[in-house]
């Protein structure tokens with residue numbers, strides 16, 4: 317239908333009354349398009365919740381003709397970008413946009429989508445604005461924008477569609493190929509110059525005012541005295557399962573040289589003094605790591621059958637591997653950390669003991685570059701295979717991605 321419509325203007329426009337017919341066709345086509353937008357939802361983080369709320373019964377975007385939210389680009393003419401776009405997702409977004417049939421429209425919802433938002437500075441993975449990838453029709457600022465703002469953005473898009481004409485049909489729009497990060501864009505430079513000029517004008521006006529009003533005294537807001545708030549005592553609540561001193565005693569019986577983080581010359585009494593809310597935080601050596609974890613899993617009294625988390629910390633001088641275990645039968649938890657050198661950091665994998673370790677260890681490998689010997693599939697998990705370096709290491713630098721916070 318689109319191609320047939322495009323043939324009409326050159327035929328009808330020169331005829332008497334022809335322009336009126338084209339204007340009428342424009343009106344009908346635009347009315348139909350603007351009031352039957354089918355959105356491809358692209359919710360990647362918190363803004364998506366607001367987008368879902370907009371589609372829900374209270375806000376109900378169907379009232380504006382935004383009807384069936386699609387899960388396929390082939391049946392959608394509007395993509396609502398709601399949330400952070402990470403570098404790994406960028407080529408997928410471009411593919412989705414390319415797969416949408418024309419005419420197609422894009423709404424960028426929220427600060428993350430518009431500019432990277434709260435992740436603009438110091439982030440190694442967030443695209444600093446969706447318009448670096450695809451053309452955007454409507455930007456909706458906010459963090460997050462409320463459903464009313466999205467509805468207003470949709471109405472603005474509808475206004476834009478109503479101004480279209482079959483005389484100038486939407487051509488395939490360019491896929492941008494801008495760097496994913498660019499600290500000093502032309503706009504940023506212009507803004508900086510404008511801001512500088514404004515500051516100078518303010519200073520000038522202040523000095524002039526002072527000269528003209530030498531006796532002027534600025535109003536001082538009287539300070540309100542802070543009321544004395546009584547301290548309310550809190551009753552500590554005992555953690556579920558076996559208490560930390562008892563867990564420590566069991567482990568100490570089998571691993572006499574075991575240490576506890578931040579408790580020098582540890583004993584069960586010292587641990588008891590830390591209170592009933594203290595979670596035992598073991599500091600194991602690399603030699604103790606596997607035997608100790610095996611023991612904690614298979615000892616009936618400990619029964620730490622679930623590895624909740626395995627991560628790492630970069631202390632600049634060394635790495636710590638940090639594991640959180642829980643016993644699903646007893647309810648108690650134990651933390652365990654193991655110190656590793658920063659150079660060629662490597663430690664045996666826990667994948668044969670806990671299946672959950674597989675993905676945790678891949679994450680640590682991806683972000684810190686720590687290797688896990690014996691891991692069945694030691695590959696990156698979040699970042700592209702050719703990502704340069706490991707971004708959670710304190711010495712990670714990549715000027716093409718990371719915009720350093722200027723303050």
Ligand code: SF4
Pocket residue numbers: 361362363364398399400425426427428429433434458459460461
């Ligand atoms: S703009 Fe704010 S609310 Fe929206 S995705 Fe980003 S952080 Fe979340």
